[in-house]
Amino acid sequence: MRxxxxxxxxLIGIFACNSKPKETISKQNIVENKKPNIVIFYVDDLGYGxxxxxxxxxxxxxxxxxxxxxxxxxxDAHSGASTCTPSRYSLLTGQYAFRNxxxxxxxxxxxLIDTNLATLPKMLQSAGxxxxxxxxxxxxxxxxxxxxxxxxxxxxxxxxxDYSFLLPSTGDxxxxxxxxxxxxxxxxxxxxxxxxxxxxxxxxxxxxTNPELLRQAADKQHSEAIVxxxxxxxxxxxxxxxxWVDEEFPFVFTEKATQFIDKNKDKxxxxxxxxxxxxxxxxxxxxxxxxxxxxxxxxxxxxMDWMTGQIxxxxxxxxxxxxxxxxxxxxxxxxxxxxxxxxxxxxxxxxKPAGIFRGGKYSSFEAGTRVPMITYWPGTIKAGESNxxxxxxxxxxxxxxxxxxxxxxxxxxxxxxxxxxxxxAKMPARTMLLEEGFTLAxxxxxxxxxxxxxxxxxxxxxxxNKKVEGGxxxxxxxxxxxxxxxxxxxxxAKNKNLVAKFQSQIDSIVAIGSK
Numbered sequence: 001m002r003x004x005x006x007x008x009x010x011l012i013g014i015f016a017c018n019s020k021p022k023e024t025i026s027k028q029n030i031v032e033n034k035k036p037n038i039v040i041f042y043v044d045d046l047g048y049g050x051x052x053x054x055x056x057x058x059x060x061x062x063x064x065x066x067x068x069x070x071x072x073x074x075x076d077a078h079s080g081a082s083t084c085t086p087s088r089y090s091l092l093t094g095q096y097a098f099r100n101x102x103x104x105x106x107x108x109x110x111x112l113i114d115t116n117l118a119t120l121p122k123m124l125q126s127a128g129x130x131x132x133x134x135x136x137x138x139x140x141x142x143x144x145x146x147x148x149x150x151x152x153x154x155x156x157x158x159x160x161x162d163y164s165f166l167l168p169s170t171g172d173x174x175x176x177x178x179x180x181x182x183x184x185x186x187x188x189x190x191x192x193x194x195x196x197x198x199x200x201x202x203x204x205x206x207x208x209t210n211p212e213l214l215r216q217a218a219d220k221q222h223s224e225a226i227v228x229x230x231x232x233x234x235x236x237x238x239x240x241x242x243x244w245v246d247e248e249f250p251f252v253f254t255e256k257a258t259q260f261i262d263k264n265k266d267k268x269x270x271x272x273x274x275x276x277x278x279x280x281x282x283x284x285x286x287x288x289x290x291x292x293x294x295x296x297x298x299x300x301x302x303x304m305d306w307m308t309g310q311i312x313x314x315x316x317x318x319x320x321x322x323x324x325x326x327x328x329x330x331x332x333x334x335x336x337x338x339x340x341x342x343x344x345x346x347x348x349x350x351x352k353p354a355g356i357f358r359g360g361k362y363s364s365f366e367a368g369t370r371v372p373m374i375t376y377w378p379g380t381i382k383a384g385e386s387n388x389x390x391x392x393x394x395x396x397x398x399x400x401x402x403x404x405x406x407x408x409x410x411x412x413x414x415x416x417x418x419x420x421x422x423x424x425a426k427m428p429a430r431t432m433l434l435e436e437g438f439t440l441a442x443x444x445x446x447x448x449x450x451x452x453x454x455x456x457x458x459x460x461x462x463x464x465n466k467k468v469e470g471g472x473x474x475x476x477x478x479x480x481x482x483x484x485x486x487x488x489x490x491x492x493a494k495n496k497n498l499v500a501k502f503q504s505q506i507d508s509i510v511a512i513g514s515k
Contacts, residue, residue, distance in 0.1 A: 035128060035268040035403050036377070037324040039315070040395070041308055042091075042272065044084065044136060044279040046372060047334025049355030050301055054372055058351040059292045059301050063309030064374070067328055070383050071376030072425045078391045078443075079332050081436035082361060082368030084170075085138050087331040087392065088274075089113065090436075092120050092139075092159070094396030094412025098436060098510070106197045107169035107234050110144040111154050118411035120396045121160030124270045127405040132163040132260045135253050135274035138170050141179070148175055148193040148239070151182040161272075165256040171249075171276045172339065174234035176227040177242040178252070186242045193239030200224065200235045207231025216281060221462065222339040230281045230340075246283035249276050254307050258314045265318050268403075273311065277304040280338045294351060295343035297336070322379045325402070327422075329392060330371040335361035335466060345467075358487045362463045364437030364450045364471030365487050375422050384425025389443060391433050394418050413512065434509050438463070438472050442502050442509075446482035449492075449502035476503065 048054060051061045053068035080090025085105050086097030089112060102112060113119065121131040133156050141155045156164035166179045175195050177184045187193060200206055207214055207223030208231075215229040225236040228246055244252075257273050277284075282296035284303045292298030308328070315321040334353035336344040338361070359365025373390070375381055397415035400407050407415075414434075421429040435441040438459060441450040452474050453459070459472045471477070471487075476499045478492035492499050 034323060036380075037268055037315075037320060038124070038129070038270045038399060038402075039311065039324060039326045040091075040270075040272050041311075041326070041328040042088075042135075042274045043304055043328075043330045043372075044275050044277060045332065045335055045338070045361055046278055046301070046304070046330035047353035047355070047360065048357055048367060048370055048372060049352045050278070050334060051372055053374075055355055056351060058294055058349055059298050061301065061305040063305045063312065064328060067308075067312070067326060067374045067376040070378065071326070071374050071381050072383070072422075073385045074373040074375075074390065075385060075387050076389045077329065077371060077373030078369040078389075078433060078435060079330060079371050080369070080391060080393050082332045082359075082363050084136075084279075084331045085112065086436055088139055090414075091392045091395055093117055094120070094393060094407075094415030096393065096414050096434060096436065096509070098440070099414075105138060105140050105169070107173035107175065108146055108195055108197050109140040109169075110142055111158070112140040113159050115154050115158045117159070118408065119160045120399065121156075121270060121272070123160075123396065123400055123405045123407065123412075124403065125160055125162070127268075127400075127403040129268045129270045129403070130163075130264045131161045131270045131272075132165075132257075133161050133272040133274060134165045134257045134260065135167065136170060136276050136279070137164075137166040137168055137179075137274070141168055146195070148177070148184055148195060149187060149189065152179060152184070153182050155179075155182065157181060163260060165253070167244075167276055170279060171246065172222055172232050172280050174225050174227075174232050174236040175239070176225070176232060176236065176244055177239055178244055184239070184242050187239060188241045191238045191240055193242060194237040196235045197233075201237040204235070204237050206235070217341040219339050219465075222280075228283070230283065232281075246281065247285045250285055250288075250303050250307050254310045257311055261311070261314050261318065261320070265320060271311075275304055275307070277301070277307075280340050280342070282340070282342050282344070293347060293349060295347040297342065297344040298347070298351070322377075324377065325380075325422075326374075326376040327395070328372070328374040328376070332369065333357075333360040333363065333367040333371060335468060338466060356485055358469060359471050360468045362437065362466065362468050362470060364435065364439055364441045365469055366448065366481075366485070368437050368471065369435045377423070381423055382425070386421065386425040386427075388418070388421040388427065388429035389431070389433055389445075390418055390421055390429040394429070398422055414509075432505065434506065438470055440506050440510070441471070442506050443481075444502060444505065446480055447498065447502065448479045448481055448487065449499065449506075450477040451503060451506055452476050478502070
């Protein structure tokens with residue numbers, strides 16, 4: 001009897017010892033095989049030199065610096081274009097924006113991305129991700145005749161996002177109301193929202209008719225509808241209960257983002273967090289006013305940094321940070337006076353928004369598209385600095401590789417898989433990259449070639465008025481960045497063979513989409 005009982009106890013012990021490790025291994029495998037969450041922080045108009053981790057001394061960005069110091073800081077990363085709408089289009093479609101004639105859109109423009117086109121969020125959806133975009137949109141909405149008092153579609157939900165909370169266009173364009181999924185929020189149907197980009201509404205005060213009502217003086221383009229004491233581009237009437245307050249942006253957008261993370265913490269998610277900051281009008285919350293000596297633009301950088309920190313802290317609080325790939329970057333280079341008198345020029349001091357690079361937003365010089373880029377993934381990415389040449393257009397193919405997503409033949413054909421470079425500072429990426437400005441340019445290793453504009457083309461005066469070097473010329477320009485990062489020495493005239501070679505490469509890239 002004792003022997004039988006002893007035998008039973010031994011068997012139970014053996015079973016217990018053998019079964020427990022199996023359960024533990026199973027749980028570990030589930031964690032290890034779980035697809036990582038993906039968060040893209042997409043800042044607006046942030047220049048290469050606007051972060052303390054990239055050399056700024058007149059503004060501190062500790063939350064972003066934490067990502068840079070513990071992740072990969074890229075020194076030769078590029079947005080798809082030197083303006084916002086084309087850059088966003090390229091990132092989300094994996095195609096150069098010129099293929100769809102993408103340009104800066106008015107606030108009532110139809111959806112720019114064809115709903116049948118492959119997109120980054122669609123690819124991630126098919127790989128099992130829940131997707132969201134929070135913040136600035138500026139890719140058009142609807143079919144060209146929007147009634148803002150009804151469902152507004154097609155939009156983000158029709159191109160792969162499960163949830164959206166938007167500035168429908170930009171902070172300086174009407175309508176100045178939040179759009180959640182298909183509807184303007186807080187709208188009173190007894191006070192319908194009307195928008196016009198053709199003419200002002202009779203009896204409605206504008207920045208032109210009543211400049212005394214403005215908190216910031218504005219140029220003619222930005223002197224139409226007045227909201228929150230600031231005039232905007234476009235005319236607007238009604239919808240009073242739905243109007244946003246610019247100073248509330250950091251809390252509204254951060255809350256929507258963290259709510260999405262909370263709701264989807266148990267499954268893979270993709271969050272495209274698209275900042276309004278540091279775009280104009282720059283109206284930072286009182287909490288951030290006066291934090292720098294550079295006025296609203298500097299304070300908006302501090303506000304952006306705080307928002308980044310809030311979302312990272314949410315990931316950490318939920319234990320998601322070690323299973324989340326974070327990409328931090330900007331949609332184009334910097335600009336100071338972009339339509340409003342907010343002391344961005346007067347209070348600049350010694351700050352260099354573009355770092356050592358020439359140009360800025362709107363420009364074909366390097367500062368137009370060379371922007372900060374940081375990848376951060378605790379436990380997976382080792383800290384380091386990368387000089388890999390990489391573009392936001394490559395996120396599509398790279399993230400598809402990460403999540404085992406599928407890209408059909410003919411989709412995202414400008415995007416290249418550079419996941420190794422995104423995860424390892426020692427890995428190379430591109431050898432050649434197209435840059436979009438008012439004209440096309442190409443980077444080929446250390447060379448930068450800017451194609452001439454056509455004889456019939458004229459550089460827009462409204463860009464020249466912003467005191468940004470456009471980088472355009474009626475003759476070819478060529479620079480050797482290995483000894484001339486500032487693009488001061490044009491060597492095109494002495495290197496006609498290289499000029500012909502690089503122009504041919506641009507022509508070949510352009511021709512791909514026309515076949």
